Amino acid sequence: MEEPRIGVYVCWCGTNIEKVVDVAEVAKAMEKLPNVVLSKNYKYMCSDPGQDLIIKDIKENNLNRIVVSACSPRIHELTFRKTLEKAGLNPYLLQMANIREHVSWVHDDKKAATDKAKSLVAAAVTRVNHHEELQKRTVDINPATLIIGGGIAGLTAALEIADAGKKVFLLEKTNHLGGVVAGIDQSFPYFDSAQQIIQQFIKRIKQHENVEVLLNTKAENITGYVGNFKMPLPMLGIDAELEFGNIIVATGLKPYDPSAIREYGYGYLPNVITSLEFEKMLMSGKIETKDGKTPEDILIIHCVGSRNKNCHEYCSRTCCMTALKFATQLRSALPKANIYQAYADMRSFGKDCEELYLKASQKDIMFLMYDQQKYLPEIRRAPNREKCEMLVEIEEILSGDMVEVPADLVILMTAMEAHEDVKDVARTVGVSLCGNDFFIERHPKLDPVATTTDGVFIAGTCQAPKDIPDSVAQAKAAAARVLSSIDVGQVEIEVTTAFTNEDLCCGCQTCISVCPYKAIGFNEENRVSVVNEILCKGCGTCSSACPTGAIRTRHFTDKQIMSQIEGMLSMTKRKSKKTELEV
Amino acid sequence: MEFQPTIISFLCNWCSYTGADLAGTSRMKYAPNIRIIRIMCSGRVDPTFVLKSFREGADGVLICGCHPGDCHYHEGNYKCLRRFKLLHKYIQQMGIHKDRLRLEWISASEGRQFADLVDNMTERLMELGPSPIKEIMEIA
Numbered sequence: 001m002e003e004p005r006i007g008v009y010v011c012w013c014g015t016n017i018e019k020v021v022d023v024a025e026v027a028k029a030m031e032k033l034p035n036v037v038l039s040k041n042y043k044y045m046c047s048d049p050g051q052d053l054i055i056k057d058i059k060e061n062n063l064n065r066i067v068v069s070a071c072s073p074r075i076h077e078l079t080f081r082k083t084l085e086k087a088g089l090n091p092y093l094l095q096m097a098n099i100r101e102h103v104s105w106v107h108d109d110k111k112a113a114t115d116k117a118k119s120l121v122a123a124a125v126t127r128v129n130h131h132e133e134l135q136k137r138t139v140d141i142n143p144a145t146l147i148i149g150g151g152i153a154g155l156t157a158a159l160e161i162a163d164a165g166k167k168v169f170l171l172e173k174t175n176h177l178g179g180v181v182a183g184i185d186q187s188f189p190y191f192d193s194a195q196q197i198i199q200q201f202i203k204r205i206k207q208h209e210n211v212e213v214l215l216n217t218k219a220e221n222i223t224g225y226v227g228n229f230k231m232p233l234p235m236l237g238i239d240a241e242l243e244f245g246n247i248i249v250a251t252g253l254k255p256y257d258p259s260a261i262r263e264y265g266y267g268y269l270p271n272v273i274t275s276l277e278f279e280k281m282l283m284s285g286k287i288e289t290k291d292g293k294t295p296e297d298i299l300i301i302h303c304v305g306s307r308n309k310n311c312h313e314y315c316s317r318t319c320c321m322t323a324l325k326f327a328t329q330l331r332s333a334l335p336k337a338n339i340y341q342a343y344a345d346m347r348s349f350g351k352d353c354e355e356l357y358l359k360a361s362q363k364d365i366m367f368l369m370y371d372q373q374k375y376l377p378e379i380r381r382a383p384n385r386e387k388c389e390m391l392v393e394i395e396e397i398l399s400g401d402m403v404e405v406p407a408d409l410v411i412l413m414t415a416m417e418a419h420e421d422v423k424d425v426a427r428t429v430g431v432s433l434c435g436n437d438f439f440i441e442r443h444p445k446l447d448p449v450a451t452t453t454d455g456v457f458i459a460g461t462c463q464a465p466k467d468i469p470d471s472v473a474q475a476k477a478a479a480a481r482v483l484s485s486i487d488v489g490q491v492e493i494e495v496t497t498a499f500t501n502e503d504l505c506c507g508c509q510t511c512i513s514v515c516p517y518k519a520i521g522f523n524e525e526n527r528v529s530v531v532n533e534i535l536c537k538g539c540g541t542c543s544s545a546c547p548t549g550a551i552r553t554r555h556f557t558d559k560q561i562m563s564q565i566e567g568m569l570s571m572t573k574r575k576s577k578k579t580e581l582e583v
Numbered sequence: 584m585e586f587q588p589t590i591i592s593f594l595c596n597w598c599s600y601t602g603a604d605l606a607g608t609s610r611m612k613y614a615p616n617i618r619i620i621r622i623m624c625s626g627r628v629d630p631t632f633v634l635k636s637f638r639e640g641a642d643g644v645l646i647c648g649c650h651p652g653d654c655h656y657h658e659g660n661y662k663c664l665r666r667f668k669l670l671h672k673y674i675q676q677m678g679i680h681k682d683r684l685r686l687e688w689i690s691a692s693e694g695r696q697f698a699d700l701v702d703n704m705t706e707r708l709m710e711l712g713p714s715p716i717k718e719i720m721e722i723a
């Protein structure tokens with residue numbers, strides 16, 4: 001291998017890094033390290049002039065290793081790998097040091113931050129010495145797509161892709177399509193029929209020649225990688241399996257069970273119902289209590305299970321508007337009824353939603369505000385059942401009064417929460433969940449429907465609570481991403497896989513027993529282990545288990561990581577010079 | 584001057600490194616004593632990495648991975664846990680205090696937990712003082 005000639009670039013990130021880290025001092029300290037040819041600092045390394053600087057230096061100084069010390073590699077490693085490629089260098093001859101997320105944004109003390117930055121950059125320099133050229137591999141994209149979840153998001157994405165002439169497998173775990181929308185009567189803010197929309201979708205899907213619907217089927221045991229995923233279908237025979245190149249997760253959310261909230265008596269007070277149960281009542285065309293009477297007093301309670309530290313802290317986002325929708329529908333169905341809304345905050349963002357709030361408030365509906373953190377409304381059976389079924393005690397915070405509201409029917413605007421099996425879905429598609437068990441997008445602002453796993457996209461409420469228009473928009477975005485990937489036809493895949501040095505392998509097969517992907521096979525003839533690099537995902541578990549060091553994970557070799565450790569601690573002074581220690 | 588420990592830390596790319604990045608994007612402040620090395624999975628942590636860190640002068644080593652069941656590669660963190668238990672016994676035999684080596688689960692959303700963990704471990708190492716290995720290796 002030719003002598004390493006390293007270029008080091010310390011980025012200011014405007015003032016983001018420069019404010020806390022002495023970038024000039026860091027760059028200067030690197031000049032002394034072995035094989036460093038030049039070390040510079042610059043205002044924005046990721047900008048075009050920043051990248052051009054690297055390209056020019058590579059060409060003029062014959063650099064063959066680059067260290068960029070800037071933001072997280074999770075953000076810009078690909079950017080700078082491309083920069084190296086433009087300059088004719090293998091992209092893997094780059095190492096980044098994260099001195100923004102791990103230094104300047106988390107520390108205040110300038111000296112300590114600068115010292116830490118120095119050790120991180122020094123570690124990157126020592127590591128990059130041992131980087132090797134890796135050859136990229138491209139694979140063909142299977143043009144079929146798996147969509148998990150048959151709600152409005154899944155149906156929309158399926159139609160979009162199928163209409164473009166590509167195959168779709170639509171998986172739904174229940175025995176019917178439509179998701180939550182299939183149980184909704186009319187939709188806010190325009191009171192159009194949700195049934196008409198969803199039933200049309202379902203009809204088209206069922207007739208579509210490019211869509212294969214699999215009901216009562218969950219996503220399980222998915223293997224493979226972008227372009228070439230597989231899922232077994234054991235119920236259709238031992239060898240039956242689906243093959244597809246991309247995945248869209250659209251598993252939605254389910255309603256929260258309010259029986260855990262003591263104050264509301266859900267489960268034993270027969271006329272306390274949930275929002276979805278009320279939708280059912282609306283669809284049946286009869287609004288009545290359990291014993292068949294027309295309710296005279298109706299109370300709608302907001303934020304049930306949302307925005308409270310005992311349940312979910314997030315806002316479920318569509319219940320305020322649904323509550324206003326209900327109040328409006330109730331008013332036209334029952335002109336004489338008394339309608340009350342107990343709300344904590346009224347959230348009516350969205351096109352034409354504030355207008356719906358305004359209209360509803362002109363329809364003789366009583367709005368009562370309660371403190372969601374302190375006193376929840378308390379529902380009890382009325383002593384005198386002649387007049388009304390229940391009495392609800394509410395501490396109304398705008399007036400400061402304790403009020404008692406009569407009610408024959410109470411509608412709980414329940415939160416929307418993740419399905420119990422969401423972790424299984426997350427695991428099988430390899431995507432992380434946030435603290436609320438919603439799927440995490442690759443970037444919250446710039447890449448909201450992709451995930452950190454290539455070939456896996458998310459759409460609809462599984463990403464976070466949202467209404468129909470937002471779910472549909474995300475579904476179309478995810479479908480567009482899939483279609484463009486099919487159009488390109490090929491994708492570069494991870495080359496940081498494992499491989500064995502057959503001379504060192506003693507045939508103990510330890511690696512085979514630890515590999516989570518069954519990616520290693522045993523060659524009986526030579527008595528050595530062999531990695532199937534298509535199946536290997538590069539986790540490195542085999543490398544750390546192998547007793548002889550025969551199996552190496554590319555780009556995360558022992559030597560690379562060991563040298564990084566050395567570099568990191570090289571800034572600590574030694575009392576006396578000791579020779580290199582053997583590990 | 585007060586003793587300032589150095590912690591070498593191995594964070595898996597998918598959960599813990601992302602969690603540490605989140606601490607950054609959320610501007611949570613924590614002790615500057617930690618030095619993070621990114622690996623793909625906690626299952627990649629070879630016991631020799633830990634021993635090497637102590638040998639090179641680390642006062643503590645922190646390994647972080649995804650919560651049980653959440654590993655991006657299904658079970659790398661269980662493999663790590665099993666190895667960790669053995670390693671933990673081994674370092675104590677070498678005279679290294681057990682609190683100098685920790686394995687913790689940090690998810691991508693646990694920026695706060697990560698920041699608190701670093702502070703907590705730094706404080707403990709300040710109580711413990713410099714690693715005894717440094718004396719032997721003659722590292723100041």
Ligand SMILES: Cc1cc2nc3c(=O)[nH]c(=O)nc-3n(C[C@H](O)[C@H](O)[C@H](O)COP(=O)(O)OP(=O)(O)OC[C@H]3O[C@@H](n4cnc5c(N)ncnc54)[C@H](O)[C@@H]3O)c2cc1C
Binds near residue numbers: 148275461466
């Ligand atoms: C009472 C109520 C009223 C509402 N009213 C309105 C309204 O008027 N206007 C409006 O814009 N929005 C309204 N919404 C919000 C609307 O329901 C959502 O925006 C919409 O349902 C989101 O669709 P989705 O496809 O993302 O999820 P969902 O509708 O939840 O569909 C997800 C589907 O995935 C399936 N699934 C889940 N897990 C798996 C798995 N592991 N494998 C396979 N399949 C799986 C589920 O069975 C389901 O069929 C209302 C919500 C509620 C609760």
Ligand code: SF4
Binds near residue numbers: 307318413
């Ligand atoms: S949308 Fe309204 S009712 Fe629903 S959780 Fe948010 S504030 Fe509460």
Ligand code: SF4
Binds near residue numbers: 500512545
């Ligand atoms: S663990 Fe190492 S020595 Fe044992 S079979 Fe695998 S590669 Fe060969």
Ligand code: SF4
Binds near residue numbers: 515539
């Ligand atoms: S790196 Fe090793 S253990 Fe991990 S998937 Fe590849 S062969 Fe299997």
Ligand code: FES
Binds near residue numbers: 625626
């Ligand atoms: S990927 Fe995080 S522990 Fe395996």
